[in-house]
Structures are given as structure tokens and as C-alpha cells.
Amino acid sequence: MNKSKIAYISFDTVPAPKGAAIHIEAFSVALAAAFSHIHLLTVSPTTDLIDSVQIHAQVMQTMLPALGENLIQRILYFRRILRVWLQGKQFDTIHIRSIYEGLVIAINKNLYCDKLIFEVNGLPSIELKYRYPAIVDDQELLHKLYSQEQICFSVADLIVTPSAVTAKYLQQQRNIPADKIRVIPNGVDLEVFTYRLTENANDLPLQMLYFGTLSPWQGVSLAIEALGLINRDFPAYLTVIGQAREYQIKALTQLALKLGIADKLTILEPMSQKDLVTKIHASDMILSPLTANDRNLVQGCCPLKILEGMATGTPVIASDLPVVQELGEDGVHFLLVKPGSAKAIKDAALRLHHEKELATQLAVNARQRIENYYTWQQAGDALVKAYQELGIKRSITV
Known part of the structure; x- marks a missing residue:
């Protein structure tokens, strides 16, 4: 069995004009700079599997299809393809962002990786009802989502989150020890989001x-x-x-x-x-x-x-x-x-x-x-530091 360094796996489409995609790319680049080769695994924008595309130095991306008429079908399809992709692979570290991709890995952690990092940006048990209001009354589904989140929390070696509010919730409501959580806020690419003062005359709309x-x-x-x-x-x-x-x-x-x-x-x-x-x-x-x-x-x-x-x-x-x-x-x-x-x-x-x-x-x-x-450089440095505190060693460059 071949063992690689890090896999960053997310049930998101990358690239995309969304904050999640920007975040994932920034973190992937930071991890690759510190730990060398990174496998980035995301959702395919088509019905096909897109394999081994180099999107940045040391970042190879694979895009798995997620087919279905609704979110649940797409998740289940993605999970099946993910299991196939994971066969014969083992990583030093796998980094997940949700239960959608993470549950497959969490319940078989020893088979797939030594360290599991769970990046908590959103929790389906809380926010899915805003996208699908009908599930508010589906207590069985909400309980299942909550339980799957707890499995990922318990198995993860480190939990990363961008907000102190989220960290507080994880500690007080989900019983996660404070020393298992790292708060790493989002960042900004200052070369893209350039600075220019606005000038509006008093008589203009x-x-x-x-x-x-x-x-x-x-x-x-x-x-x-x-x-x-x-x-x-x-x-x-x-x-x-x-x-x-x-x-x-x-x-x-x-x-x-x-x-x-x-x-x-x-x-x-x-x-x-x-x-x-x-x-x-x-x-x-x-x-x-x-x-x-x-x-x-x-x-x-x-x-x-x-x-x-x-x-x-x-x-x-x-x-x-x-x-x-x-x-x-x-x-x-x-x-x-x-x-x-x-x-x-x-x-x-x-x-x-x-x-x-x-x-x-x-x-x-x-x-x-x-x-x-709040730059992506600072966020990336904080993420690398959190990895190192977990015992993951940086690559040696000559």
C-alpha cells in the first residue's frame, strides 16, 4: 500500500465563485508549501471523474462526480465514488470539511490515515434547514446528521474552525475539549482585493x-x-x-x-x-x-x-x-x-x-x-502551525 502525505477532501466544487472554494484553494496552497505534495479531492463540475489536475505547485486535484436529483442522492453517490478512490491508499493526514465526505473516512480512520483533521465551517444539523425548510420537522434526519457529526468530532485528532463563536458551541454543546480546537479565521488576498478610497459627491445617488x-x-x-x-x-x-x-x-x-x-x-x-x-x-x-x-x-x-x-x-x-x-x-x-x-x-x-x-x-x-x-498568508501559517503541533513534520527543502 502506497502512503502519501496529505489529502484535503471536500464536498465542494473548486474552483467556484464561492467563499468555500476560495478558502479551500488558499489552505491547499499553504499546506503544499509546508508539507509538499497535497491531494485535493473535490466535487466534479460535470458528470465525469476528472483525475490528477495540477492546479498549483505541489497540489494535484481530483474531482469526483456527485450525481443525483437532490442533495441526499448527490452525497450518497459521492460517498460511493470516494470509497472506491480511497481503496489502496493511505495518508499521513486527511483533512475534511464536513460529514458529507468525512463520515466515510471517520468510520474507517485507521484504514485511511494516521491523523484526521476536521475543519468545521458549517454543520448540516443546524444550517441545512435554511436550505430545505421541510426538514425542520424531520427529527429522524436531523438526529442522523447530528450523530454523524459527533462521530467525526470524536475520531478527529484536531478540529479547525474560523470563528470563536463556533469554537464556543463545539465546547459547550458538543463536549469537545478546548485543546482539540484551533480557531483560524478566514483571510483576504490583498493583491486581489486592492485598496482605493471611495469618493461620492453629496448630490449623487x-x-x-x-x-x-x-x-x-x-x-x-x-x-x-x-x-x-x-x-x-x-x-x-x-x-x-x-x-x-x-x-x-x-x-x-x-x-x-x-x-x-x-x-x-x-x-x-x-x-x-x-x-x-x-x-x-x-x-x-x-x-x-x-x-x-x-x-x-x-x-x-x-x-x-x-x-x-x-x-x-x-x-x-x-x-x-x-x-x-x-x-x-x-x-x-x-x-x-x-x-x-x-x-x-x-x-x-x-x-x-x-x-x-x-x-x-x-x-x-x-x-x-x-x-x-486577516490575510490568507496568516491563516495558512496558523494552519501549518496547527498541523505541526499535531506532530506532522514539514517537508525539508534544499
């Missing part, structure tokens, strides 16, 4: 931006409601950029029509980071109206859109939640507003419009904070 997924916990509808309120006092436009299902776009469009601001709202599909930064630099402010629910308050997250926005010179307005508070200080690095309040978003937006010096200072401070604490 406000240009506001939201980017990210249009999932219910993101609060995009609140941004649209705030747009309606702002337009009562001052002309404003909102551009929404992100991945969404047809019904989500329809609901947001209908809300804008109801509020009489359909001509003020533009919804765009995901775009390259380069094009996204151009949109950010053309905006006066970025909105991140996260909602106060268990996905954000209990499970936790590290909102990449907020970090990326903070890097660009465009001030950020975000919900006053613990997951945001750990990224910076209200009135210093961004403006925080009452969760669920469109009026609070409106008041903050008009404040930034009228108080130009405040908007500029927030942008300056935010960029400095990102440079000091």
Missing part, C-alpha cells in the same frame, strides 16, 4: 453593494427593505451579486416591486474576484445584514464578504452579531447595526453619506486591520 450567497441567513431582503426606506429621503441604488436559486431571485425582485424600487435594484450572477473588486470600488458602501438566527448566533461563521470588503477602501455596514464583533470594532472598522432592522441599515447608510470623514476613517482602519490580522 448612493451606490450600495451586497455580495455573497443569497441564503436566508444573509439577510438580503433587509438590504432591499433598507433601500426602500433610504429612497424616501435620498436617491440610492443597490447591486446584489451572488449565487442564488431562481425562487430566491424571484422573491427579492417581488419585494422590490412591492416597495416601488424595482428600478433601484440590480441582481447579478457571481463574477470573478477581479470584476467583483471593480464593483466594490464603484460603490459607496457594502452591506452585510446577517440575521440573528442559530446559523449565525449558535453555529457561528467568519463572513468572508465582510473581510474582503474591509480590505478595499469601501466602508462596511454589518449586523451587530458576535461573529462580526470578533472581526473588528464598531465605529472604528465598520458600522454595526441592530440585526433585523432595515431602519438601522438606512440610518447607518445615510450617516456614512453625510459624515465623509467617518467613512474615510472606517475604510483606512479596516484595511489596516485586515493587513495585520
